[in-house]
Amino acid sequence: MVTGAARGIGAGISQAMAAEGAHLVIVDLLADQAAEVAMTIIENGGVAKSVAADVTDREQVKAVIDFAVTSYGNLDAWFNNAGVNDPREFLSIDKENWDFIHDVNCWGVVVGMQEAARRFIEQGAPGKIVNTASSVGRQGVGVIAPYCASKAAVISLTQSGARAFAQHGITVNGFAPGLVDTPIWEGIDKAVEAMGRPELKFSRLHSDILLGRAALPADIGPVAIFLAGSDSDYITGQIIPVDGGMVLV
Numbered sequence: 152m153v154t155g156a157a158r159g160i161g162a163g164i165s166q167a168m169a170a171e172g173a174h175l176v177i178v179d180l181l182a183d184q185a186a187e188v189a190m191t192i193i194e195n196g197g198v199a200k201s202v203a204a205d206v207t208d209r210e211q212v213k214a215v216i217d218f219a220v221t222s223y224g225n226l227d228a229w230f231n232n233a234g235v236n237d238p239r240e241f242l243s244i245d246k247e248n249w250d251f252i253h254d255v256n257c258w259g260v261v262v263g264m265q266e267a268a269r270r271f272i273e274q275g276a277p278g279k280i281v282n283t284a285s286s287v288g289r290q291g292v293g294v295i296a297p298y299c300a301s302k303a304a305v306i307s308l309t310q311s312g313a314r315a316f317a318q319h320g321i322t323v324n325g326f327a328p329g330l331v332d333t334p335i336w337e338g339i340d341k342a343v344e345a346m347g348r349p350e351l352k353f354s355r356l357h358s359d360i361l362l363g364r365a366a367l368p369a370d371i372g373p374v375a376i377f378l379a380g381s382d383s384d385y386i387t388g389q390i391i392p393v394d395g396g397m398v399l400v
């Protein structure tokens with residue numbers, strides 16, 4: 152199961168895992184685009200289904216898990232990847248902006264972790280939970296402070312979840328992308344342009360990347376496969392940076 156998989160990183164992860172033989176459920180608010188990702192996977196010889204759901208709605212998340220189990224027999228790995236951003240100057244952050252970002256990026260992750268873990272425990276087979284964090288979860292950025300805080304929370308939830316679920320053999324890990332070429336940047340670019348901060352646009356941020364370029368969703372695929380499969384069985388509570396060397400910790 153990959154949430155936020157109708158486009159961007161989630162679609163890239165799904166395509167990479169399907170190529171390795173995983174049976175995917177593509178979950179997103181965007182029903183048509185999610186169906187298109189599933190169709191592309193099927194056309195390439197993979198196995199995928201799509202379902203429209205809001206990750207902040209527990210009943211919808213439960214229904215998605217039921218759908219996966221009915222479709223494939225078991226739930227093996229759950230990716231909390233759906234995420235949103237809405238840049239603004241620090242002094243302009245309001246409750247609505249804060250809540251919008253934290254509802255999806257944090258509460259959505261809590262619900263996904265809980266319902267996936269419940270299913271893993273119920274089925275008696277250890278599973279994998281993987282969270283999409285961000286390099287900015289370890290570094291603040293003035294014009295996306297709520298987003299940075301939400302991704303710091305994802306790192307913390309990954310650690311807490313690892314401790315909470317280890318007794319059941321469930322691992323909880325995440326990865327922290329830096330700059331990835333996806334549609335999320337369309338909104339960010341417009342917002343920073345409107346703030347008079349064009350230096351913060353996607354095309355202007357590459358100079359901080361040691362490997363000299365932004366990532367494509369395909370660059371994330373191998374780490375996603377590693378964290379969803381048995382090769383990572385002895386790793387839990389960790390965040391793997393996949394950022395071309397933007398942040399060195």
Ligand SMILES: NC(=O)c1ccc[n+]([C@@H]2O[C@H](COP(=O)([O-])OP(=O)(O)OC[C@H]3O[C@@H](n4cnc5c(N)ncnc54)[C@H](O)[C@@H]3O)[C@@H](O)[C@H]2O)c1
Nearest residue numbers: 155159160180205206232233234285328330331333334335
């Ligand atoms: N692109 C980057 O540079 C970058 C860097 C670091 C982390 N990330 C993180 O990677 C993840 C994927 O981002 P992306 O760049 O592919 O963005 P994106 O906007 O292209 O994709 C995000 C997807 O999440 C879906 N989504 C949003 N709210 C949802 C909800 N409530 N329920 C279900 N689906 C929902 C959207 O419809 C969209 O398809 C996010 O968590 C993002 O914060 C992105």
